[in-house]
Amino acid sequence: AQSVTQLGSHVSVSEGALVLLRCNYSSSVPPYLFWYVQYPNQGLQLLLKYTSAATLVKGINGFEAEFKKSETSFHLTKPSAHMSDAAEYFCAVSVARSQGNLIFGKGTKLSVKP
Amino acid sequence: DSGVTQTPKHLITATGQRVTLRCSPRSGDLSVYWYQQSLDQGLQFLIQYYNGEERAKGNILERFSAQQFPDLHSELNLSSLELGDSALYFCASSVARDSIIYNEQFFGPGTRLTVL
Numbered sequence: 001a002q003s004v005t006q007l008g009s010h011v012s013v014s015e016g017a018l019v020l021l022r023c024n025y026s027s028s029v030p031p032y033l034f035w036y037v038q039y040p041n042q043g044l045q046l047l048l049k050y051t052s053a054a055t056l057v058k059g060i061n062g063f064e065a066e067f068k069k070s071e072t073s074f075h076l077t078k079p080s081a082h083m084s085d086a087a088e089y090f091c092a093v094s095v096a097r098s099q100g101n102l103i104f105g106k107g108t109k110l111s112v113k114p
Numbered sequence: 115d116s117g118v119t120q121t122p123k124h125l126i127t128a129t130g131q132r133v134t135l136r137c138s139p140r141s142g143d144l145s146v147y148w149y150q151q152s153l154d155q156g157l158q159f160l161i162q163y164y165n166g167e168e169r170a171k172g173n174i175l176e177r178f179s180a181q182q183f184p185d186l187h188s189e190l191n192l193s194s195l196e197l198g199d200s201a202l203y204f205c206a207s208s209v210a211r212d213s214i215i216y217n218e219q220f221f222g223p224g225t226r227l228t229v230l
Contacts, residue, residue: 034218036221042223042224043116043222044204044206044221046220090157101147101159102147103159105156
């Protein structure tokens with residue numbers, strides 16, 4: 001069975017600092033991995049996705065993530081945090097391209113201090 | 115704006131009642147998913163429909179049911195509501211081409227259900 005673990009339910013950074021949100025997955029088959037962001041009182045927005053092409057994936061708003069098979073990780077990073085990045089971030093895994101339902105991690109709430 | 119619409123935005127009802135949540139997918143998307151988000155369970159997949167047919171089932175209670183209509187909109191029916199059903203319910207849709215359902219999902223804004 002597939003699963004996702006997000007380390008740290010809350011992460012706080014200063015504006016301009018590096019953002020690192022951790023995600024580890026468990027999958028018996030090559031996974032498809034996603035990061036979504038949820039702003040308060042809104043739905044989920046796709047940040048980026050890994051679908052077995054390049055291991056370093058660039059997304060929207062300056063975020064990127066690196067797929068590391070040896071570490072079963074897909075951590076999300078952004079070089080310089082902005083106040084508008086404050087939101088909840090979810091890592092998700094899907095078992096195959098044609099099997100669509102996503103399995104989500106518990107989420108990490110990112111706070112950005114001025 | 116993802117292009118997925120959900121109504122109503124908020125719903126307040128009493129235990130034992132039945133409600134219907136509605137979702138319209140993005141134009142052209144054939145596959146619709148329902149998820150429940152609660153503080154204790156997080157985001158849980160409930161059910162998926164593809165072109166009117168049930169495709170996959172997740173942690174959906176027997177009191178809950180869904181369907182997808184010929185115009186591709188979907189409804190999630192929740193009956194005999196309990197306090198624990200209070201949650202945010204999301205609908206998502208994804209593209210399908212040549213019978214392959216691509217799993218990049220676009221989420222609606224959600225319906226917040228409060229059961230009193």
